[in-house]
Amino acid sequence: MKSTDDAGGNDRRKVRVERALIEKACILFAEKGYAGTSLTDIAEAVGLTRGAVYYYFKNKEALLETIVDEMTVAPLAEITLWRSTASGTVAERLHAFVVQRVRDVLARQTEMRMIEVTEAALPPDLLERHSQAKRQILGEYRSIIKEGILTGEFRPVDDRIAAFGMIGLVNWSAHWYSPDRGPTVDEIANQLAEMAVRSVIGETGRKDRFSNARDAIATLREDLDHLEKLVDDKADRHS
Structure with a gap:
């Protein structure tokens, strides 16, 4: 029984250390x-010592590969x-x-x-995996938008x-979101989703406001600026 417990403890430690790395x-x-x-x-x-890391990952490239796989496999499964x-x-x-994508991001x-920093340095096979995931996400957005137009x-x-x-x-939220202050993830996700829908919705009142897609993107930027200001204001009130 003890050997089984020891094995389970070792497995849990391995998972914890891998996650920390x-x-x-x-x-x-x-x-x-x-x-x-460097490693x-x-x-x-x-x-840890450099030598100890090799128990978990054979090299820096293997560590990067694990990260890229996590960023491609899981989101695509969720989609x-x-x-x-x-x-x-x-x-x-x-x-x-959009709510799902914000939560994932x-x-x-x-x-x-x-x-974003390492993309240009990715080995060709990892870059292709990452690019394929990006294409699939883009394709999902386009498919929904096309259906709405039709x-x-x-x-x-x-x-x-x-x-x-x-x-x-959606992706820019990764740069300004702070888990320690401001709106919750769900609040941000729902507001960004509302902004995305309003940028393409065919309501009569919106048609006069947007003459083309670039106007819609400009409005998204304005709305995002407004949201970031709300985040800062709320944070200031709690500081």
């Missing part, structure tokens, strides 16, 4: 870049699940999709910031430009 690697890659970060830097940040359960009008489904906030719920915008605008809106 991944989290510290993300922070250091984001701060110093992939090339500027020794990561080991010291976790309190597949969302697609199988999504219901309601196109606008309601777009809202739900903020759950992987450090990883999102890290990948049903008349959305204005006849350029679906590609509108999709990129929404992706930027």
Whole structure:
């Protein structure tokens, strides 16, 4: 019985240390870049020797590969699940999709910031995996927007430009969100989702406001500036 308990304890420790290495690697890659970060830097940040790290990851590239896989496999699985359960009008489904994407981005906030810094340095196979995931996410946005245009719920915008605008809106939240102050993740997710839907919705009052997709993106930026101001104001009140 003791050997079984020991094995279970070792497994739990391995998982904890691997997670600590991944989290510290993300922070250091984001701060110093992939090339500027050594395995020794990561080991010291976790309190290990460089040699001990090899028990968990064979090299720095394997650590990076694990991070990239986490950022591609899990989100795509969540999108597949969302697609199988999504219901309601196109606008309601777009809202739900953006909420899901914001939650995912903020759950992987450090990883999102890290990948922006290291993307150009990714090995070709990892870059292709990451690029494929980005294409699938873009494709999901475009598919929803196109459907909304066809049903008349959305204005006849350029679906590609509108999709990129929404992706930027969602991904930028990783740069300014703070879990220690301001709105909650759900509050942010719902407001950003509402902003995304309002940028394409075909309501009469909106048609006069937007003449093309670029106007819609400009409005998204204005709304995001407003949201960031609200975050700062709320934080100031609690400081």
